[in-house]
Amino acid sequence: MDFDIDRLIREEVKDLPIYNPGKSPEEVARELGVFGCVKMASNENPLGPSPRAMEAVREELPSAHIYPDGNSIELREALSRKLGVAAENIVVSHGADEAFDLMAFAFLGPGDEIVVGDPTFTSYELAALTMGAAVVKVPLRDYRQDIPAMLAAAGERTKYVVLCTPINPTGTTVSRHELEEMLESLPPNVLLVLDEAYVEYVTDPDHPDALAYLAGQPRLVVARTFSKVYGLAGLRVGYVITSLPVRDALEKVKLPFNVNRLGQVAALAALDDEEHVARSRELNERGKERLYRVLEETGFAYIPTQANFILVNNGAYPDLFERLIANCVIVRAGEAIGVPGHVRITIGDDAQNDMLERALRAITGGG
Ligand SMILES: Cc1ncc(COP(=O)(O)O)c(C=O)c1O
Structure with missing residues (x-):
């Protein structure tokens, strides 16, 4: 046969x-x-990579036979000090990419939708399609995400909207006013995912500090990475900052040891190397x-x-x-x-x- x-x-x-x-x-x-x-x-x-990150990896190598800390506690605590958010609000991921998979695993199935810009980074779409969800693509306008159109596209079936800022592939950003408009006008049961993979490069003073909105916004999910300004793309470390209910959902679907030992120590050292x-x-x-x-x-x-x-x-x-x-x-x-x-x-x-x-x-x- x-x-x-x-x-x-x-x-x-x-x-x-x-x-x-x-x-x-x-x-x-x-x-x-x-x-x-x-x-x-x-x-x-x-x-x-930062020379300090390389040194940390060399020092860690002899421990490669031991499983990593599945909760990346040291790294979460260092991020907590750096960013001024509680460590319990942080999930460390295998690159920011894993964060988009975790979002899809935790929240999407057939019949659900997400709303994204078009074009935008493809991982959101691939993760959603893998789970059988539909992807509503809202064309960019003047190379920028069209916030009113994305809001209008969020309906009954929408589980989350993704804003990428700065957005790959055009390099434009979402303004403070636009983020606030999104947070105020999205239906209460729709999550807002911000992909901030490139945020450390932003020089525009009108770019929002997304973390300042976390307190009153349980549905806000911010994804960042060590792949870009921290120079660790080959080690695959990212992180998500979000509310405790969303964190719990992501923790349930993540692999037990999602970030390896070398990645964790490199990220810790890189974070310190201002x-x-x-x-x-x-x-x-x-x-x-x-x-x-x-x-x-x-x-x-x-x-x-x-x-x-x-x-x-x-x-x-x-x-x-x-x-x-x-x-x-x-x-x-x-x-x-x-x-x-x-x-x-x-x-x-x-x-x-x-x-x-x-x-x-x-x-x-x-x-
Ligand atoms: C907008 C955006 N988000 C996320 C990523 C993926 O980052 P990571 O290497 O942390 O998975 C990239 C990589 O190019 C990107 O352009």
Whole structure:
């Protein structure tokens, strides 16, 4: 008898797309024969991990045979001191990504809906679809999340609305006023999930301090990560700050040892290394101003960003993604992330930005 996967696999899972991350330099070398590329595609920290985090990992390695603390207590306490929220309101996760899975496991099933921007980071959608829930996508307006339209889209079946701020892939933010409007106008039984993966890069003084709203808002769920400004994307540590009832629900569905020992100690050390965070932010600001100038000089329109990446309009070069690769610079193709006609470029260090500048000038004939 033939093996028939379709009789086994859940209906919801059959048609799920497989997440397709940005290309690595190794892939580009293998597939296209272009060697020595820089990767400016996945919004990683070009400074790397904090030296203190690396030291902490080295010290922890001999204990790798012992299970980690399933409650990440030390890290939660350090986050509590840093953020001024109680440790009991924090759940440490396997990257912010796990937080979106936990939300879906805990709250979604067939017949439920979530509301998200379109385009936005795909993990919310994939997690919801896996659970058989529907995803209501509200188009961005001028590259920003359309708060009134998202509010209007939240109905009887809606379990939660996700706002990403700054939003991947455009780098725009939700203002204080917009967050307040959302919190005041959402039906009481709808959760509001804020994805703040890039919040440490924000310089706009009108960006809300989401944590200041937690006290009166049991339905607010804030997800953050050590993958971006803290430079630990490879160790997979994120966290959620939320009310006790939501925390309890998330704890029920999380794996017992969701964050490994190396990730926990690295995150603890990175949290303390304020100098590394400050240098990372400063490098990003300097790189941003430089890339804005280069893009202007080479004739590319871009969306001003509050994150560590810039969304750039392909303009006269529909194949900009391929042309950049031919010039040894890997960026993220807009088609893959819901913004055809654009590329998303991670702001690099000086050497990476040099490569990008050279590539853009070569493509456009100088600028
Ligand atoms: C908006 C957004 N949220 C979450 C993540 C995932 O973060 P993590 O590495 O913590 O899973 C990313 C990664 O690029 C992102 O862009």
